[in-house]
Amino acid sequence: MGDSGGRSARGAGAASISDVPVEDRYFLLIEAVHDYAIFMLDVGGRVASWNPGAQRIKGYTSDEIIGRHFSAFYTPEDIATGKPARALAGAAADGRFEDEGWRVRRDGSRFWADVVISAVHDESGALLGFAKVTRDLTERMRLAELERADMVSTQVQIARESEQKRVAQELHDDLGQRLTALKMSVALLEADLNAGPATRPLASHAHELQIQLDAMASSLRRIAADLRPPLLDDLGLAAALEWLAEDFTKRYGVRASVHLEAAEPRFGEFASTALFRIVQEALTNVARHANATRVRVDLKCADAVLALDIEDNGGGVELDQPPARPSFGLLGIRERVRQLHGNVAFSSAPGQGFRMSIRIPLDALR
Ligand SMILES: Nc1ncnc2c1ncn2[C@@H]1O[C@H](COP(=O)(O)OP(=O)(O)OP(=O)(O)O)[C@@H](O)[C@H]1O
Ligand SMILES: [Mg+2]
Known part of the structure; x- marks a missing residue:
């Protein structure tokens, strides 16, 4: 000095x-x-x-x-x-x-x-x-700024989830109920039309309408489920992840499996939602980018740490390359993990599949 x-x-x-x-x-x-x-x-x-x-x-x-x-x-x-x-x-x-x-x-x-x-x-x-x-005081000021930004981004996420939950509920309770009622009316109409020889040729139109209504109802269920995972609030993360994997397998024909070690983890709503969204984004990436035939989600809690590993057997990617277009999925995952005081590592190479490993202290998940 x-x-x-x-x-x-x-x-x-x-x-x-x-x-x-x-x-x-x-x-x-x-x-x-x-x-x-x-x-x-x-x-x-x-x-x-x-x-x-x-x-x-x-x-x-x-x-x-x-x-x-x-x-x-x-x-x-x-x-x-x-x-x-x-x-x-x-x-x-x-x-x-x-x-x-x-x-x-x-x-x-x-x-x-x-x-x-x-x-x-x-x-x-x-x-x-x-x-x-x-x-x-530069460091202290930066820390205070980061803390403020952190609080704001957590609040924004909570507000967004709660808004999505509200819209999903409305879709289900209001539009969903009306669609069911409409379908029953059309079913009655079809029966009536079938009853008279003069009107019978029209019954096929009513039947067609019913098929359309079924398709609408299932779109509605899918949209509502994307907005707010069913089961997450009622049955918890494990059930919601099982549902997600099953739904993913059906939708994309890529076999998704969830492996939970030890007792079913019961986390706070913010943490459960964050973990669910992370897995959801990871699976969406598999469907969009991986060209994989299977993806495996492992969740275990040991030594006061939650380990979440998601791995596919697809084509992988060169991670060092700057992104060709703006992308937010992996960034969003980082942000959610950071909010839970954890860390995340992505590893991949062309032809080697894609893997993400997330570690979060259990204390941050309650
Ligand atoms: N499972 C995967 N297999 C292969 N490449 C992947 C996989 N997951 C992500 N990638 C690559 O990493 C890039 C970044 O992913 P990220 O989720 O951030 O963005 P995105 O999916 O392209 O766009 P979005 O912002 O809609 O999520 C992807 O564009 C893709 O090239
Ligand atoms: Mg993505």
């Missing part, structure tokens, strides 16, 4: 900090601090001392910065509006000036700083200069 002068001389030969002269103890204290930039400015704002924390945060060695004006730490915008001078004037007038904002490192990069400037006076009250303490 920057040699602020005489570090080895001060305190040398002392067996304990209490043997060190008091003035040197302060020096050693400031030298030991690496998380804060602690330095002095003269009355005109030129840097008069420097500590290792200042070097770490701002990037200048003491030789490079001592004697330079402290406006070097400010952004061009702040310099243009006279912020450094205002800060010193504020500290001189009130004894203390505090500010949070962007500052500039030696290499030009910016960091979010918490800055306190305190006026230093001599015994007669004359201004000697300023003590400046700067903390780098």
Whole structure:
């Protein structure tokens, strides 16, 4: 770290900090601090001392910065509006000036700083200069931003699922019931038409209508099921996954199997929905991209961790290639896993099938 002068001389030969002269103890204290930039400015704002924390945060060695004006730490915008001078004037007038904002490192990069400037006076009250303490809060700010973004994206997902659930319910309860009623009416009509010799030729039309209505009802069931997996709310994840695999096999002719080890896992609604959506997206990818004949979903809980592995025997893909078009499936899976504090790995190569391995701490799934 920057040699602020005489570090080895001060305190040398002392067996304990209490043997060190008091003035040197302060020096050693400031030298030991690496998380804060602690330095002095003269009355005109030129840097008069420097500590290792200042070097770490701002990037200048003491030789490079001592004697330079402290406006070097400010952004061009702040310099243009006279912020450094205002800060010193504020500290001189009130004894203390505090500010949070962007500052500039030696290499030009910016960091979010918490800055306190305190006026230093001599015994007669004359201004000697300023003590400046700067903390780098960039990481903390980024973390707070990430946390906020995380909360928002979780809320958006919850809201979306609940809206889909509502629409699925409406489709089933309202449209579904009406379709059933309509089908019964058409069945009665068909019977009536069949009863009279004059109307019998028309009965085939009514029969045709019934076939159409059946197709509509099954489309409706499929749309509702895509919006909200049946069984998930009533019977839980295991049953919903079994249903998903069965439905997938029927729809796409690719054999999907679900293997659950140990007792049926009972997770919270958010977690169950997330796991279900992950498997659903993985299966959709198999249908769209894999050209596989089978796909296997393994779910097991051991050592406080849930392991979810999904593997197909299809054509695979070169994962290092940048995507040919925007795609969100794998991104969405990553995002869901991240929200559950887990991790996910995709592995594949041309001709080698596709595999995803997800690990999530059970604590995050309750
Ligand atoms: N099981 C698989 N077998 C082979 N390739 C796959 C498989 N799963 C994903 N891929 C490849 O990874 C790419 C990214 O998948 P992703 O799910 O993110 O996007 P997508 O399915 O193309 O589009 P969407 O945003 O609609 O999901 C796919 O375009 C495909 O090339
Ligand atoms: Mg996809």
